[in-house]
Amino acid sequence: MPKVLVANRGEIAIRILRSARELGWDTVSIYMEDDASHAGFADEAVKLNSVSDFMNVDTIVNAAIQTQSTHLHPGYGFLSENPSLPIALSLARRGSVRVIFIGPTADTLRIASDKMLSRDFAMSLNINIAPGTRVSSASDVRSFAKAAGVGYPVMIKALDGGGGRGIRVVESEEGVEEAFKRCLGESPSKQVFAEKAFTGPGWKHIEVQVIGDGTGAVNHFWERECSVQRRFQKIVEMAPSGLSRKAVQPLIDASLKLASHLKYKGLGTFEYLVNAVTNSWIFLEINPRVQVEHTITEEVTDVDLVRVQLLLFSSSRFSLASLSLSNPPPPPSSFAVQLRLTAEDPARGFQLAPGTITSSEIVWPQGRGVRIDTWLSQGPGASSGEAKWIVGTDLDSLLAKIIVRGRSFEEMNQKARRALRELRVDSQAVKTNATVLAGVLDHPNWVSGTIDTLWLERNLPSVLELGEQAVGQRTKTKGLDNKQKTISSSAAVGPGTTLLQPGSLFHLSLSGDSRPSTKHTITLSSLATNAFPEKLSGTLQSSFFPGSTTPLSFELTQSTSAAVSSGDFELADPNDKSHVAAPMTGKVVEVHPAILASGHDKEMRLVRKGEPLLILSVMKMENVVAAPSDGYVGRVGRGLRVGVVFGEVPKATIEFPVVHTKVPRPPKQGKESTLMKSSSAGKGNLCIQ
Template sequence: MDAEHIRAIAQQTGCTHIHPGYGFLSESPQLASLFPEGGAIVFIGPSTGTLRVASDKMQSRALAVHNGVPVAPGAHVSSAEDVHKFVEGLGSAPFPIIIKALDGGGGRGIRLVYAEDHIDHAFRRCVGESASRRVFAEKAFVGPGWRHVEVQIVGDGLGNVSHLWERECSVQRRFQKVVEMAPSTLPRDTVGHVIEAALKMARHLQYKSLGTFEFLIDDHAKHWIFLEINPRIQVEHTVTEELLNIDLVKAQLQLSLPKASLEVVLPAWTMSPQPSPPPGYAIQLRLVAEDPHKDFRLSTGTIGPADVFWPSGRGVRVDTWLSTGPYYRGGLQWAVGVDFDSLLAKIVVHAGTFQEASARALRALRETRIAGDVKTNVEILSGVIAHQDWSSGRIYTQWLEEKVDQLVQLGNTQLTRQSRGSLSDTAAPRRLSGGTESATATALLQPGASFQLSLSPSLPQAASGQQTQKHTLVISSIGRNAFPNELSGTITTSLSAMPLSFSLSQLSSIMASAHTEFANPADPSHVASPIAGKIVELHPALETVAGDANKGSYVRKGEPLVVISVMKMESVVNAPASGRVVRVGRGIEVGNIVAEGALLCVLDVTDMDKGLARL
């Protein structure tokens, strides 16, 4: 993320072009300015001037207003007090509002606020997730009917711009896109208005390279507003590629060459003044490492080649880093941790009609396999495509979050319909007698490695009377290092007269070690971390107790105890009850990595009578 360091490496290696990808640096005017036009190294992307406007959401809004494009009521805010004043100016029904980082993206630095007393907390979290620590507030347009549509723009930097139609991204969770399709199923006349608005703004910028102009469209009232500009290639560019049979990255590279023109880069049939919608439909499904059964928490761990099986066939494309291609070194496993994006693969399908594309997408999901301890959102993806709202076009930006339980159940049903024998014996994951799925590769361990152990009744008739009990298993010594393909041990405490089966999952080696102290789920005074990530903020009570073990401090129920960052997005662990913090878990300090299930603190709720007087 260090622009100066990137330039130094480029100069040392004799690099001629810099492609910024589609991460944070792709929108950085600072990086682009280090490679001026006509220099020895070419920056592949828009000009520095365009990036200054497009990467700042308030400047993008001003550009839209200047060109007569509607925007939501909004204002730059430098404090929570400014947000309160903005709300006062919205009239009798101001909520919901949305607070956004000026340099945010991918769901980072965005909070939806429905009530006055939530403003201060949302403001702090957005500022904390913003690199520039600058945010703004807008009136939020959410609920049934509001769809998210983005227009793919291509420009030569001389004022000549064209479009490659639109993509719809309405299926999203916490402002992160989950399923995208091209074209949108919205009426063409409605989509036509936002395409013209995108072209108008792009011409004003004399846009160069690829870019996406994003809008919200109210399907009920046919009202629409501008959202933002993404001056880069998008993660979801693949649906446009499959729909049009165009290599967008190749086009991006060609546009960086001297005297590049749209006529050379784009097929002639895309350049007509009023082109018809492209034939067919393409759908992209983002397979990510998160557990829908645990509030979509990041699922960390390792994945081996034998754990993975991808779909194939006509009209199916899989872009993934879990690949044993020419650069793969045999015997290695892939690690999913807290510092990088949880996206495992993009599964893209293409067919002649929307119904055919949806059916192909569902088949591809049924064929997808990720075994081992890393969980994925494949159930949610299957539930989305199988749902009647998807097929009838009744989706909207908050639809997934409102239907999440229904979608998980529907997706699970769809996946279990897969006929036996659809996978070869070599491709199917092996199931251990204890109930865990595992790769054939052996994981070498060392004393102190930690695991989550769940014990549950193995007989169906006993399951109704007993619940699964969770424990932490720590390796104290190793006799034979053939784990997890083999495990032998003794359970010294008998929990039941009935036979028990176990499931075991290894925690990330980065986070779980001999130094990690785990909470006891059976102890109500223990406050556990619900996710794995980096600690970025502690309640003053925890800092006080950490500094002096003899000095307790009080907290109220609902107060933020710990803020944990996962891939630059922050989650807050609130106090489950009012009480006195008597102890802080080992290693709970700002900047440290915390494991899922780690002990954050011990809370004494019986000592609250004295504490209430102090709070």
């Protein structure tokens, strides 16, 4: 009986475990203390000590050996493209039995996991690629851009990046230095390359789903379009693309040619950029694993890709021919879309939004043609009652994949729009990008198919506006006048979801400093604004003022004083405009030299608008906290240093440690106008916390 260890977590682990169980295989999962929902779908589970164990070849191999697994499925991410894993499995035999890696050979992974080797391999087969070269410095990038036929924009990429990590577009020479540093920081191997960027209107991201049995026999399951991206991270994917079959065929041919020469085994995705106007195209890369968006290919081809993948590795008797997969499939007659629901706050620049969420705080859409793949679920052995999941900062922000199928693009889009209106995720628990997803589906450019890889970033304001309108429609109730106020005051209802009404009574107990405990009451007389906990205002009566019968006006605004401590960190006051907040939890990997400077030398403490004050690494992506204006560092708050990991702080505070700035006062007229020489500029300081 085969026994598979799934070396992954989340929704993809559940997806693989389910297919394995359907085939009658025994299953093993790996998990962490606060991330175990997928483990409930396996027969056995091995507990890991930390997130880093998911990337540790020895740890994963030992888990497979100790559980007597016959197979190991890496899913995607983590070690799925690391050739060291299949090599280690082949050497770590249990007696005469070795653990079979469900994926391509180590030689194939070596080529596919290195973007330059993939480019070289494609070029050797006369497949179109963009001009590019390895670079070891920002100077190399600038020299490449000056080469004949290149110019700006230029794309800088990590050789081993993925999921949007290690990729930056540079529009001019001025942006090269910073982009190079960020890509280098996001590359595990610290290797990057540069290539001519093909971006802008007309350029679409198209990928071809390929399968092979290791003999040279390969086949395809048509293509997907993944052009709706933010920072080159896919958000919305569709199958098939809106391109004609004639435009798609060269990509199919190139993919099969590459896969056949590799004697590819298992699932793989071959990615391209295609100009929808001219039909010109270039090869991008190979993803040698099951892809996040494999779901939509399954929907339009009616093939369980993971099941087929498992069967190919279960016995030598299985081949594409024996599985009736050797003939080219007919073109898809339906459409499917995948919407990636993530724990990110679009209103705050897509900042990671960690938190804790319970099963009562989620309502998933249902109905014909709607499928939900999520780790916010419980296995068959879970106890009854409310479930709770922690959305942390160490792992991917993906909460769920909402997959919708229809017989036509129009039907698919209608169903998907309806699904998003049914979706509920309590925003007080975890913020999500649901408004962005809804806005994309309602946008005329999506409907007309005029989307390109930078479209979302250019059109985000209109997408958010459409999304807010779409999501807002789901709160309307039949029989309720839209103009009717749920509370008598027209300003009483805000974005807060906490039910507070006039007449609400609260008891307050105070104690401390060896003083006797005192008790007070607070009664809300009326409400003007209810956006609790962000803001609450109105009138109240309180025993703080005995004998008073006149309600007192109050305004409660969520704030964190800069003097308040959260663990080892000093927090800022979000109402002070001189403060700049670090927008997310993450590891500090770099700080501006002015933050490290000490003493009274103002030139050492000067920062310019747009300069990176702080670099935070979150989920292996480097995020820049930039200076919003020119200024001087006045004070460095407690706890801020390179290497420290900012932890999440209570919701009642600003939520994260921060960086504060003050804008220098403008120089007096007639004096030197530059900040470096302005005597009056010293009155304004940057307060870094």
